Amino acid sequence: MAYLEIKNLHKHFVKTAGGLLSSTHETVKAVNGVSLDIQKGEILGLVGESGCGKSTLSRTLMQLLPPTSGSIILNGENLSELSTSEVRKRRLDFQMVFQDPYASLNPRMTVFSTIAEAVRQRHPKMKGAELEEKVIELMSTVGLEASQMKRYPHEFSGGQRQRIAIARALAPEPKLIIADEPVSALDVSIQSQILNLLKDLQRDLGLTLVFISHDLGVVHFIHQKTITPSACSPRSRSCKARDPQYHRGPKTENTAPAF
Numbered sequence: 001m002a003y004l005e006i007k008n009l010h011k012h013f014v015k016t017a018g019g020l021l022s023s024t025h026e027t028v029k030a031v032n033g034v035s036l037d038i039q040k041g042e043i044l045g046l047v048g049e050s051g052c053g054k055s056t057l058s059r060t061l062m063q064l065l066p067p068t069s070g071s072i073i074l075n076g077e078n079l080s081e082l083s084t085s086e087v088r089k090r091r092l093d094f095q096m097v098f099q100d101p102y103a104s105l106n107p108r109m110t111v112f113s114t115i116a117e118a119v120r121q122r123h124p125k126m127k128g129a130e131l132e133e134k135v136i137e138l139m140s141t142v143g144l145e146a147s148q149m150k151r152y153p154h155e156f157s158g159g160q161r162q163r164i165a166i167a168r169a170l171a172p173e174p175k176l177i178i179a180d181e182p183v184s185a186l187d188v189s190i191q192s193q194i195l196n197l198l199k200d201l202q203r204d205l206g207l208t209l210v211f212i213s214h215d216l217g218v219v220h221f222i223h224q225k226t227i228t229p230s231a232c233s234p235r236s237r238s239c240k241a242r243d244p245q246y247h248r249g250p251k252t253e254n255t256a257p258a259f
């Protein structure tokens, strides 16, 4: 059984323009009929040009946006059939790493409070020395020093901030991490460090990793299986319905997305 099964998922946004009497509605089909299976412990590379619905797909998977239609089945359970509190519990198993480590970290929280808050989502009663030990362990897992614990995000470089964001994502002990363009905002010189870190963590912790990028080279660096979620017309930037393309096994020229 697949760990995560997505069946014919649609997410449409309705945009309203104009005044009260002559308003028009435009539907943006950001995710249009995506079906895919993700097995436990695998890396899925999701590639496509900007605007073709990658972030919308990941936010819908994370239950941050309700799907327009289709189903998301986690370990055999259809998430849309669970109560809100059940979904909240399952949500801890999914964590996200975002593109911009400057925007995704709270500038008023130290590294310790950022990671400790995420640890307590899974272990609400953990405190004192036990909590501090857990935070130090997570910091070391992502290559940060315990002595940096009391510092604020502005005191770190972009790469280090992304390490903090990765430690925060690992803190609730997730089974699946969705990394949405995790290196796109970083200097080229440190992109490979973060990619290697994600690859090592996926292997060592047995994580399932959904890795999203507009850059096929970056996805190839990390991927086992790559899909393009939809076909985008570069001129209109609109997404058309299309079956996702699956590419398994070794990468070849054929893995380039067909726009």
Ligand SMILES: Nc1ncnc2c1ncn2[C@@H]1O[C@H](COP(=O)(O)OP(=O)(O)O)[C@@H](O)[C@H]1O
Binding pocket: 013, 014, 015, 028, 029, 030, 048, 049, 050, 051, 052, 053, 054, 055, 056, 057, 237
């Ligand atoms: N909240 C929203 N409201 C309306 N349109 C949206 C919203 N979020 C995304 N879109 C539109 O959906 C399309 C896909 O966006 P997105 O998922 O961010 O693409 P990607 O991550 O591949 O760059 C774009 O046309 C974008 O403008």
Ligand SMILES: [Mg+2]
Binding pocket: 054, 055, 056, 180, 181
């Ligand atoms: Mg995006």
